[in-house]
Amino acid sequence: MSVKSDRWIRRMAVEHGMIEPFSPTQVRERTDENG
Structure with a gap:
């Protein structure tokens, strides 16, 4: 099974x-990994 994106989750x-209880605030926001 492949890794799923935050949007899919x-x-x-x-x-x-699928996830109970689900807390969307615990999902990290996107970051720029190049600096």
Whole structure:
């Protein structure tokens, strides 16, 4: 199984209840890894 994007994880958690309880605030925001 491949690594899923944050967007996919959020969508599955909200739409399908795959993660209970789900806290979207614990998901890190995107960062620029080049500096």
